[in-house]
Amino acid sequence: QLQLQESGPGLVKPSETLSLTCTVSGGSISNSHYYWGWIRQPPGTGLEWIGTIYYSGSTSYNPSLKSRVTISVDTSKNQFSLKLSSVTAADTAVYYCARQGYYYESGGYKRTAWFDPWGQGTLVTVSS
Amino acid sequence: DIQMTQSPSSLSASVGDRVTITCRASQGISNYLAWYQQKPGKVPELLIYAASTLQSGVPSRFSGSGSGTDFTLTISSLQPEDVATYYCQKYNSATFGPGTKVDIK
Numbered sequence: 203q204l205q206l207q208e209s210g211p212g213l214v215k216p217s218e219t220l221s222l223t224c225t226v227s228g229g230s231i232s233n234s235h236y237y238w239g240w241i242r243q244p245p246g247t248g249l250e251w252i253g254t255i256y257y258s259g260s261t262s263y264n265p266s267l268k269s270r271v272t273i274s275v276d277t278s279k280n281q282f283s284l285k286l287s288s289v290t291a292a293d294t295a296v297y298y299c300a301r302q303g304y305y306y307e308s309g310g311y312k313r314t315a316w317f318d319p320w321g322q323g324t325l326v327t328v329s330s
Numbered sequence: 331d332i333q334m335t336q337s338p339s340s341l342s343a344s345v346g347d348r349v350t351i352t353c354r355a356s357q358g359i360s361n362y363l364a365w366y367q368q369k370p371g372k373v374p375e376l377l378i379y380a381a382s383t384l385q386s387g388v389p390s391r392f393s394g395s396g397s398g399t400d401f402t403l404t405i406s407s408l409q410p411e412d413v414a415t416y417y418c419q420k421y422n423s424a425t426f427g428p429g430t431k432v433d434i435k
Contacts (some may be wrong), residue, residue, distance in 0.1 A: 249419075
């Protein structure tokens with residue numbers, strides 16, 4: 203059974219870079235049938251997609267965060283990682299990693315789809 | 331950018347009631363839509379994908395329908411374990427709806 207586990211500091215200072223890693227077990231991150239995504243949820247609010255990566259290293263990011271986000275993959279460790287720079291209190295959230303499916307759009311373009319399964323999530327607080 | 335809205339934002343219903351949640355996209359998205367359930371303090375779980383396909387293991391009282399801009403999630407007979415917030419999500423540059431909180435009356 204595929205499992206994902208987020209890891210990283212739970213406290214980050216304002217203006218610094220948030221760094222998280224998602225370790226995938228029970229399956230290969232190099233599986234060509236899936237993408238891998240990051241989603242966050244500020245306390246008491248809804249879900250926000252951060253970005254997605256394919257095992258080849260191809261990425262897509264939420265335009266609202268794109269200037270501050272970098273997602274990378276390490277296939278040798280079966281991990282993918284998130285870096286979010288210049289954080290503020292507004293970046294305080296539970297951060298989830300998840301496997302992401304895809305579909306073929308008309309014209310044969312491969313597009314990302316639903317998220318399943320999700321990791322347990324990790325709370326990151328931005329505070330001095 | 332395509333925006334996703336949901337209605338109502340919250341609802342309270344009795345056990346056994348039929349519950350319907352609506353999700354609307356600001357532009358047509360074909361059937362490229364998923365629904366998630368997030369129980370209090372828990373991780374979101376995929377309920378439905380491709381607007382109407384039930385994820386494996388999800389009870390059959392859940393169903394989804396719609397295409398284009400208007401979608402619905404229906405719980406045919408609300409159970410106590412269905413207390414949760416439900417989110418819709420469009421595919422491709424994923425955007426989630428704001429969520430609908432479902433409680434038992």
